[in-house]
Amino acid sequence: MTNPETALLSARGISKQFAGIEVLSDVDLDLMPGEIHALVGENGAGKSTFAKILAGVYRPTRGSLSLNDQHVDITSPIVAQKLGVTLIHQEPISFPDLSVAENLVLGRLNSAPLARIPWQKITRDAQALMALLGVSIDVTKPMRGLSIADQQMVEIARSLASNSRLIIMDEPTAPLTPKEVATLFVIARRLRDEGRTIIFISHRLEEVRALCDRVTVFRDGHKVATERTANLSDSDIIRLMIGRPLKEYMHKQGSIIGEVALKLTNLTLPGKFHDISLAVKKGEIVGLGGLVGAGRTDVAQAIFGIAPAASGAIEVNGKLVKINSPTDAIAHGLAFVPEDRAQSGIFRTLAVEQNITAAIAKRIAPAMFISRFLERRFAQDSVAKLRIRLASLRQPIGELSGGNQQKAILARWLLTDPSILILDEPTRGIDIGVKAEFYDMIGELAAGGRAILLISSELPELLALCDRVLVMSEGRLTADIPRREATQELIMQAAVPRSTHQGVAA
Amino acid sequence: MSNVENPALAPSREVAAPRPAWRIFLIRPETMTLALLILGVFAGSQLSEFFLDINYILKSFTLYAEFAIVALVLTMVIIAGEIDLSAASNMALSACVFAYAQQTGAPLPISIAIGLSAGLFMGLFNAFIIIGLKLPSIIVTIGTLTLYRGLAQIIAGDKSIRVPESFIGINNVFIGGIPAPVIIFIILSIVLGLVLGTTIFGRQIYLIGTNEVAARHAGVRSKSIKIILFATLGLTSAFAGLLTASRLGSVRYDLGLGGELQMVLMAMLGGTYIFGGRGTILGTFLAAWLLVIVTTGMIVANWLPAYQLCVLGVLLIISIIATNFIYSRTER
Ligand SMILES: Nc1ncnc2c1ncn2[C@@H]1O[C@H](COP(=O)(O)OP(=O)(O)OP(=O)(O)O)[C@@H](O)[C@H]1O
Numbered sequence: 157m158t159n160p161e162t163a164l165l166s167a168r169g170i171s172k173q174f175a176g177i178e179v180l181s182d183v184d185l186d187l188m189p190g191e192i193h194a195l196v197g198e199n200g201a202g203k204s205t206f207a208k209i210l211a212g213v214y215r216p217t218r219g220s221l222s223l224n225d226q227h228v229d230i231t232s233p234i235v236a237q238k239l240g241v242t243l244i245h246q247e248p249i250s251f252p253d254l255s256v257a258e259n260l261v262l263g264r265l266n267s268a269p270l271a272r273i274p275w276q277k278i279t280r281d282a283q284a285l286m287a288l289l290g291v292s293i294d295v296t297k298p299m300r301g302l303s304i305a306d307q308q309m310v311e312i313a314r315s316l317a318s319n320s321r322l323i324i325m326d327e328p329t330a331p332l333t334p335k336e337v338a339t340l341f342v343i344a345r346r347l348r349d350e351g352r353t354i355i356f357i358s359h360r361l362e363e364v365r366a367l368c369d370r371v372t373v374f375r376d377g378h379k380v381a382t383e384r385t386a387n388l389s390d391s392d393i394i395r396l397m398i399g400r401p402l403k404e405y406m407h408k409q410g411s412i413i414g415e416v417a418l419k420l421t422n423l424t425l426p427g428k429f430h431d432i433s434l435a436v437k438k439g440e441i442v443g444l445g446g447l448v449g450a451g452r453t454d455v456a457q458a459i460f461g462i463a464p465a466a467s468g469a470i471e472v473n474g475k476l477v478k479i480n481s482p483t484d485a486i487a488h489g490l491a492f493v494p495e496d497r498a499q500s501g502i503f504r505t506l507a508v509e510q511n512i513t514a515a516i517a518k519r520i521a522p523a524m525f526i527s528r529f530l531e532r533r534f535a536q537d538s539v540a541k542l543r544i545r546l547a548s549l550r551q552p553i554g555e556l557s558g559g560n561q562q563k564a565i566l567a568r569w570l571l572t573d574p575s576i577l578i579l580d581e582p583t584r585g586i587d588i589g590v591k592a593e594f595y596d597m598i599g600e601l602a603a604g605g606r607a608i609l610l611i612s613s614e615l616p617e618l619l620a621l622c623d624r625v626l627v628m629s630e631g632r633l634t635a636d637i638p639r640r641e642a643t644q645e646l647i648m649q650a651a652v653p654r655s656t657h658q659g660v661a662a
Numbered sequence: 663m664s665n666v667e668n669p670a671l672a673p674s675r676e677v678a679a680p681r682p683a684w685r686i687f688l689i690r691p692e693t694m695t696l697a698l699l700i701l702g703v704f705a706g707s708q709l710s711e712f713f714l715d716i717n718y719i720l721k722s723f724t725l726y727a728e729f730a731i732v733a734l735v736l737t738m739v740i741i742a743g744e745i746d747l748s749a750a751s752n753m754a755l756s757a758c759v760f761a762y763a764q765q766t767g768a769p770l771p772i773s774i775a776i777g778l779s780a781g782l783f784m785g786l787f788n789a790f791i792i793i794g795l796k797l798p799s800i801i802v803t804i805g806t807l808t809l810y811r812g813l814a815q816i817i818a819g820d821k822s823i824r825v826p827e828s829f830i831g832i833n834n835v836f837i838g839g840i841p842a843p844v845i846i847f848i849i850l851s852i853v854l855g856l857v858l859g860t861t862i863f864g865r866q867i868y869l870i871g872t873n874e875v876a877a878r879h880a881g882v883r884s885k886s887i888k889i890i891l892f893a894t895l896g897l898t899s900a901f902a903g904l905l906t907a908s909r910l911g912s913v914r915y916d917l918g919l920g921g922e923l924q925m926v927l928m929a930m931l932g933g934t935y936i937f938g939g940r941g942t943i944l945g946t947f948l949a950a951w952l953l954v955i956v957t958t959g960m961i962v963a964n965w966l967p968a969y970q971l972c973v974l975g976v977l978l979i980i981s982i983i984a985t986n987f988i989y990s991r992t993e994r
């Protein structure tokens with residue numbers, strides 16, 4: 157391979173401003189061939205922005221890039237692809253209705269506009285790429301039906317198809333199960349051993365430690381360190397990231413567990429989930445674990461009236477209720493933080509303050525007319541409490557970093573002051589500093605007598621927070637484990653599908 | 663820890679200064695509309711000194727006030743992510759139903775009520791097909807555009823139906839020197855502007871138009887709100903149809919023919935985003951005046967109707983491009 161002393165890609169003095177606000181300042185970074193390089197930092201530190209500059213999505217305001225010591229101008233994603241740089245976005249953007257094979261060749265078919273498309277060759281090539289990655293995906297199926305993990309594999313395959321030398325993965329592991337993460341790591345290591353360079357962005361330090369050779373820490377748009385991963389301890393990295401030691405989250409045993417707040421009896425939606433019976437008491441945090449696709453989100457959506465169950469009963473505070481729409485659910489004191497932020501959470505083009513106050517119509521408009529004062533005050537309080545990083549409350553929420561958007565959605569539901577709170581993967585993409593604070597808030601909410609149902613694929617999160625962990629597999633409840641008996645092994649055992657002939661749940 | 667810099671050197675986390683207010687103001691589409699309006703008045707005054715006469719402009723406006731009134735409600739429908747192209751046909755059918763009713767001997771107030779109910783019913787019918795059957799509003803209302811106009815022709819035939827003397831001449835009623843239809847337009851603009859801009863109902867219209875799935879998750883009753891909007895649009899169209907009947911003194915099936923173009927044009931020129939989620943009543947208000955100035959200017963300059971139509975078409979396209987451009991700039 158190339159001389160290990162020369163960098164594949166060097167960034168010098170990279171700065172980026174949006175509307176006069178500097179979000180990246182004078183970043184110097186050398187990426188070596190054949191390394192996996194981690195970018196870590198708090199939400200809004202500038203990781204995605206830096207990645208997008210390398211991939212030609214944004215032009216830097218100042219600074220220069222060189223590839224193999226040659227100055228390059230990466231003016232567009234197409235130029236980046238020609239130079240061998242591919243970005244796998246934080247929010248995957250593929251064409252859901254096209255087939256996997258079509259997605260793989262997008263933008264690379266440089267034949268005459270009217271030439272016949274060589275479908276057979278495309279399909280064969282796509283199959284070869286999937287085989288190379290060691291994953292079995294039917295390349296003729298549309299993207300829409302694929303699990304998020306498989307969609308990501310397709311994105312990686314796309315970068316291989318264009319023979320990329322630099323592959324940037326922006327929070328690729330956030331939506332994956334531990335097993336899928338392991339597969340991703342195997343592939344990433346193999347790509348590295350072929351001499352490719354990988355940038356790996358993640359909020360999970362254990363992943364950074366397991367996978368990455370070097371790590372670069374961003375803070376407030378500045379690069380504060382680049383080191384070999386082995387030379388830094390976790391607390392070093394955290395201190396560099398947030399500039400203060402992290403307070404350890406401690407589970408408070410103090411909250412008094414009261415009466416049953418939410419009770420499901422034999423809730424069934426054919427094809428999604430069957431005979432779900434569970435109860436969450438006031439003051440209790442109940443975890444709902446399982447693999448992605450086990451039907452946990454479907455149960456939550458049924459409770460909240462988005463896709464009501466076909467049969468079964470829901471009781472709230474001992475009373476039988478009919479919940480046919482989210483409006484009904486909210487009226488009964490429920491709140492639901494959905495997992496799919498882009499689709500069911502944010503109003504991209506609307507101001508942050510409007511996003512935060514979207515579910516508390518009555519409170520910001522006590523007399524039918526919206527009180528700008530109240531609206532701003534609620535939004536401001538939330539921004540301070542969750543430390544949401546933004547330029548202005550009137551900024552469109554789409555301009556916020558991924559983690560900060562997630563915090564704003566959390567804030568929206570915390571403001572409804574629910575008596576029953578359902579959280580679906582609430583900490584996805586949130587940095588560790590805020591995570592601890594968020595856990596504290598959940599603990600406080602429970603101590604205040606609220607019932608909390610927490611869906612999470614992060615086992616440590618379930619173990620740290622929950623009084624009880626329920627596990628779902630293939631649409632059925634398979635375990636109910638009290639806090640003192642809960643272990644990662646027990647949860648995983650219950651999560652793995654029983655019927656082997658059905659393979660791994662997608 | 664060789665090249666680890668002192669973390670204390672990194673600047674602390676603080677909220678950066680917001681965008682300067684003048685920039686937020688300048689890149690609003692309504693600002694563009696206002697600028698065009700001023701330009702239009704200026705150009706018109708070069709053409710004829712009539713354009714500096716407020717009474718002349720007000721009089722010209724009465725000819726378009728009916729469409730402008732409907733365009734206000736249409737703006738809200740478009741912001742909610744839907745569209746209704748059947749409003750002008752609704753005007754004609756409601757007016758025909760009204761005229762037919764009073765011709766068969768119904769007292770005037772009853773006839774008016776029947777005409778208005780017909781419009782309300784047409785709005786609800788649109789809503790039923792679009793929301794109940796989950797069909798795209800653009801296709802459905804192209805269908806009802808044709809249907810309502812056809813029904814109007816069945817009722818009225820090719821003749822015009824006279825309306826009673828007492829009903830004629832709303833455009834000649836002046837309040838403080840301003841024709842009544844213009845007064846109605848201004849009052850409705852203020853009311854709807856307040857509803858859209860300051861109430862929860864208005865806010866929820868923006869939420870639905872921006873992301874309907876997320877709006878439903880946030881507890882917004884998106885279906886009910888859309889039904890209310892279509893129904894209001896139907897009722898308002900009928901009202902506008904009656905205003906037209908009063909101005910013309912008689913009703914024909916081709917009343918308000920082609921009016922949907924003017925209505926959509928007013929909303930678009932005012933910066934309403936065709937894909938929903940953005941737009942204001944102020945924008946449509948200004949655009950209505952702009953359109954009147956432009957059209958009157960062309961009439962004064964003696965342009966052939968065919969040319970006038972071309973100009974309106976070009977204006978529509980330019981306004982869509984301009985608003986799209988402005989919105990894409992502010993988003994990314
Ligand atoms: N298009 C934009 N317009 C204005 N500001 C932006 C835009 N994109 C990003 N920003 C701002 O730049 C800063 C850095 O954002 P970036 O997305 O790079 O953060 P990040 O480190 O990837 O965070 P996260 O961990 O939450 O994904 C944020 O404060 C964000 O609000």
Ligand SMILES: [Mg+2]
Nearest residue numbers: 204246557558
């Ligand atoms: Mg990011």
